[in-house]
Amino acid sequence: MIVVMKMHASEAEIEGVLARIRELGFAPHLSRGQERTIIGLVGDDRQVADAGVLAALPGVAECIRVLKPFKLASRDFTPESTVVEVGEASNAVAVGARRIVIAAGPCAVESWEQLEEVAEAAKTVGVRLLRGGAFKPRTSPYSFQGLGEEGLKLLARVREVTGLPVVTEVMTPEAVPLVERYADCLQIGTRNMQNFNLLQACGRAKKPVLLKRGLAATIEEFLMAAEYILASGNRNVILCERGVRTFERATRNTLDLSAVPLLKQWSHLPVIVDPSHGTGMSSLVPPMARAAIACGADGLLIEVHPHPERALSDGPQSLTPKLLAETLVGVAAVATAVGRTL
C-alpha cells in the first residue's frame, strides 16, 4: 500500500502514519517529493486490505493499494491453468482444457417432458453439461420461483437417461447439502456473488462451483468472491462472465467479453461465458457465443427451450434446439480457428 500525504501535511502527521504502519507490523518507506510526501508499506498488506486503516489518519490524502487483494485465485501464485472436472469419473467433463465445454438447458426446469426434450436434443448437437434451474431468483415475488427439490429430482433423473452431468443454482447456505446431493456442479447466481455466507458454504462443499459475475461487480471483486470459495477449501471454481449493468438498456446486460482474456491473465481459473443472460435476445446469442470462444473462453452457458414462447422465464433469450444446433456449427468453426475443439 502507498500512503499519499496531503500537500501541507505536518511532520507530526507524517510521524503518526509511520508509527501506525510499524504498529501494524510493516516497515514504512518514506519518500519526500516536491509537493507531497509518500509513504510506502513494505510487506504483504492483504491482511490490511481494508485501505481505511490508514486513510482515516490525520494528514492522509489517499491510500493506494499496490498488490491485488486476491492470492489463491491469482495466476501470480498458481501459474498453471486449473482444469475443473464436473461429474462422476465415468462421464466427467473437464472445464478449462483444450476442448471447449457447452453447458445448455432451460432457464427453469418446468416439467419432465420439457427437460427431457431439451436434454436429448442438446446432447445430440454436442452439449456436454446440462443446466437448469430448480430454485429461481426472480425480481418479482409474483413470478414463477422454480420447482424446488422436485426440479432437482428431475435433473438427476435426466442425468440418468442422458449421462450429462448437471449444473444448477443454489440460493442459500442451508440448501447447499440438498443441491449437492442431486447436482454435479453448484451454480452461484449473479445476485448472490457477494452473498458471503453462500460463498463459504459452497467453499465447504465437495462439488465444483460455477460462480457468475455480479451485475455490478468489478473483475477484482469477482476474483475476491472466488477467493472466498477457494479460502474455504474448494479449489474447483469456474468463473462465468454473464454481462454487467450499464447505462445501455437495448440489451438486457452489457456482455463484458474483455473480462475473459483479463481473467485468464490474472487468474488460473477456467472462464466460461453466458451469452443468453449477457444479451437477453436470442438473435444475439449466436454471434456472441462465437465471440466468446474467439477471445479465449473455455466454454459457454446457453439457455435452450423447446418452445421459448411458452417458457415460464427468459423466453426471449432462449434458443430452440434447432437454433442451438446452428449456433454450435458456428462455434465449432471459431474454436478450430483458435486452436481448440468443440
Place this chain on the structure above:
Amino acid sequence: MIVVMKMHASEAEIEGVLARIRELGFAPHLSRGQERTIIGLVGDDRQVADAGVLAALPGVAECIRVLKPFKLASRDFTPESTVVEVGEASNAVAVGARRIVIAAGPCAVESWEQLEEVAEAAKTVGVRLLRGGAFKPRTSPYSFQGLGEEGLKLLARVREVTGLPVVTEVMTPEAVPLVERYADCLQIGTRNMQNFNLLQACGRAKKPVLLKRGLAATIEEFLMAAEYILASGNRNVILCERGVRTFERATRNTLDLSAVPLLKQWSHLPVIVDPSHGTGMSSLVPPMARAAIACGADGLLIEVHPHPERALSDGPQSLTPKLLAETLVGVAAVATAVGRTL
C-alpha cells in the same frame, strides 16, 4: 402491457399474439398504425410481469410494460404514508413521522468499550436509534467479519443502558430468528437486496426491516425487493438510499438523492439516507446529511466511531462523536427549514 409488432409482421403473427393474450386470460386491444401494429393487453398484467411471455412470439419487436410491477409498495394503492415503529412501546421510535430520525453507531461492533462510548455520546446529541454490525459482509475473506452473536449480545446490553432501540444486519435466512431475538430492527444490506430467500425470511419476521438499496438496483427493483417483504406479511419496511455504483470513483458510491423524493412519490414507505456509505468520506457526510433532509428524507443512518483511525472497518467514512454533534446542528437547522424537527 403493450406489444409492438415488427414492421412487416404478417397477419398470422398478429393473430398468434392475439390468441396468446386471450389464452393468458386478458383482452387484447388492437391498433394498426401507419408503420406498426400495436396490441394492448387490458387487465392487471402484473402476474405476467415477466414480459418475456409475449416477447418470444414470432413477429414481436418489443413488449413494453405500462403498469409498475409493485402493488403493496405502491402509493397508488396505499396513498397514506406509512410510519414504522422501531423498538418496544415504551421507547419506540417512529420512522416516517414529522420528526426525523437519526440512527448512528459503528460500522462493526468491536468491543463493549467502543460500543458504549459511541452509544452514550450519540444519545447525548440526539441520536434515537443505535446501529452496529455484528455480522459483517466484507469483500475480502481476510477482513474482520464481525463478532457474530457476541456482537448481538453487546448491542442488546447497550440498549439496556441507553434505552436506544437497535438496528443490525442479518445476512442469511436461517439467522433471522437469532438476530430478531436481540435486535429491534433487521437490516438487509446492499449486497443482499436481491437475496430473495432473505427477503422472504425477513417478511415472516415480527420486527421491522431496514432495506438498503442494492449497489446497482434501479428504483423499481428496490421497490420490488420491498414488495417481497410486504408480500411475505411484514408491513414495516424502511427504505434506505445508500449510494449506487457508477463510473465515478472519487467517491465510494454515487449517492442518488433524487431517489428520495421519487421513492416518496411512488411509495408510501419511509425513506432514510446513509451518507456514510453513500460517499465513503467523512468530510462529505455533513453536507450530504443536510442535503438528504432538505430533499425529504425521513432520517439518516450515520457511521460513528470513537477513533476512526483505529476502526476495523470503514474508518475513512466514520465521524467522531464530536463531528457527529456538529453535523446534527446543521441537520437540525435544515430540518426546521423544511418544516420538520430533529
Place this chain on the structure above:
Amino acid sequence: MIVVMKMHASEAEIEGVLARIRELGFAPHLSRGQERTIIGLVGDDRQVADAGVLAALPGVAECIRVLKPFKLASRDFTPESTVVEVGEASNAVAVGARRIVIAAGPCAVESWEQLEEVAEAAKTVGVRLLRGGAFKPRTSPYSFQGLGEEGLKLLARVREVTGLPVVTEVMTPEAVPLVERYADCLQIGTRNMQNFNLLQACGRAKKPVLLKRGLAATIEEFLMAAEYILASGNRNVILCERGVRTFERATRNTLDLSAVPLLKQWSHLPVIVDPSHGTGMSSLVPPMARAAIACGADGLLIEVHPHPERALSDGPQSLTPKLLAETLVGVAAVATAVGRTL
C-alpha cells in the same frame, strides 16, 4: 407514441391529451384499462420525437415512444447493407463487404520516420487503411495535441508512398475542408459524437465519415448521430464501436461487442471495432480483435507504433508491427471461420 395517464386522471385531463394530440396533427387512439387509461398516437411521431410535448400535460404519468427515432440509418427503410468506399477509385477500399478491412496506424502522427515505418510494416501484413491523428483531443491541456496541418501533410505523403487511403480525425466544423483536402475519410471522435455542428459539417463533406460511438452513448443515440450526418446529405457513414464507460476500471473502457450484431440488425451501415481504445491494454487487443470479427464486425481499427514505450500518446494500448502481424494471423483464421476473408 403511447401516453399512459395517471391512475386517477380526470376526464378533463384525458380530454386535454386527446385535444393536444389532434392539434399536433395525429389521430388519438383511446384505451381504458382497469387501472389506467392509455392513449395511442397514430402516425409517424418522429417529428414529435421530443416526448416532452405530451409528458408535461396534466394527468399524464408517462410517455413511451414506440417507433425508433432514426429513419435514414434504419434497416427497416433500407434493408440492403451499405458498402462504403474509402479512397480514390484506383485504390479504393470497400468497408462493409465480405472482405474485412483493417485500419491501423499510430494514435498520433509524430514524425515522418515514425509514420512511414508503421505504414510500410502495416501494409506488408495486410492493413488496407492507414489511420493516424494530426489533431488530438487530449484530456489534459498539457499533453501533446498533435502536429496539426503538418501531420495531415505527412499522412498525404505516406499515402503517395504506400497507396493506403488515410483516415484521420477532424475536431471542429471549420476544419472539415482542411482535413478533407488531405484525408480519404473523416473520423469523428468519441467525445464529439454529439457535437452536432461537427456532424452536420461532415454531413456536407464529400468524403466518407468514420463515426465513433460516444463514451456514454446508447446504441440509439449512436444511430441518431449517424442520422445527423445522413440527413445532411452524406450517405457514407461507417460506425465504430470503441468501448463505453462503465463502473469497471480494470480496462480503459468496456468494449460493448454485443452492439455489433445489434447495430447490424437495426441499421444498414457498416460497423467496425476499435479494440485498442476499447481495452486500453495491448495484451487484450489480439483476443478482442478476433472476437469482434467473430460477432460480425466489418473491420478493425488498431493502434500501432514502432516503439510503444516512446509513443507520445496511448503507448500502453499500441501494438508493435510484429504483434500486429501475429494478431492478424489469428484474425484471418476467425474471418475464415465466419465466412469472410482478410
Place this chain on the structure above:
Amino acid sequence: MIVVMKMHASEAEIEGVLARIRELGFAPHLSRGQERTIIGLVGDDRQVADAGVLAALPGVAECIRVLKPFKLASRDFTPESTVVEVGEASNAVAVGARRIVIAAGPCAVESWEQLEEVAEAAKTVGVRLLRGGAFKPRTSPYSFQGLGEEGLKLLARVREVTGLPVVTEVMTPEAVPLVERYADCLQIGTRNMQNFNLLQACGRAKKPVLLKRGLAATIEEFLMAAEYILASGNRNVILCERGVRTFERATRNTLDLSAVPLLKQWSHLPVIVDPSHGTGMSSLVPPMARAAIACGADGLLIEVHPHPERALSDGPQSLTPKLLAETLVGVAAVATAVGRTL
C-alpha cells in the same frame, strides 16, 4: 507517479524503467518489496500526465498517478475561493459569494413574448441571472434547433428591459465572438465538456464561462476541462453539476450532489447545480434545488417556461413561474439554515 513492476520483473526491466525516468528528467525512487518492486518518480509529473509513457515499458504492471493532474483549478494552489462576476459593473452578479445566485429561464428561447413573460416573472421572485438557449444541441436532427442569432438578440433585448445579465450556450469555437457580443456569460453544454477547441476558444474570451459537467465525466475530468479554459487565459469559470448518466433511467440523469462539496474541496471555483436536467421531472426540481443549497452549492440553474406543456423542448422538467416562486421560498429557508442568503 508510481510504477509497480510485475511480480517476476527482471533486473534489466527495472533498470530500463529507472533509465527512462531519468531520461524524462525525473529522479527515480526505488523500493523493493517482498513481492513487488515499486519505483516512485519524484517531481511534478503533470507534464508526463499521460501515464502511458512508462506503462508500456517491459516488466511494468501498472502506473499509478499520485498528484491530481489539474493545477490552475486546484485549491491546493489557490486556497481562496474564486468569486465570478457576471454582467456589467452596474448590475453585476457575484457567483461564489455568500448570497446564492438563481439563474432561470426557458430551455430554448422561442419568442419575445415567451422570453419576456418568463424574465419578468423570474425577476419578481428573486432570480438574478437569465438563462435561455439560442443554439440548442438536440439528440435528433428533426427537433427544434433554436432561433440562433435571432435568439441572442431577444436575450440582449430582454436584458435591456429587466437588467438581468444573460447566460447562453455556445456550441462551436467560431461562434464564440458572436455569442460574446450578446451574452454576459458563455455556457458550455454537457456534450461539449470535452470539446477541447471550444474550451480553448472560451478560454480566450473576455466573458465568464459556465461549464457543465459531461454526461459521463469524472470529477477529475470535469476539473481538467476547467483547466483548459483557465490555461487559455480566462480565470472566470463557474462549474455546474447537472447529473451524470448511470444505469438508473427513472430519472433523466443521476444528479451527483456529492460532487458539490467534493468540487469545493478540490477546487476554488464556484459550483452551481442544475436540478432541471439533473432529474428531468419538474416534481423533483424543488426538493433537489433545496438539497443542492443544503450541501453547499453557490447557485442554481432552473428551467422555467410559462406553459411547459407547449415548450419546444424540455417541457416535462420546466417549472411554471408560479412553481418557481414556491420553489424559491423553500430554497431561501434552506439557504438561511446553512448561513447564506438568496
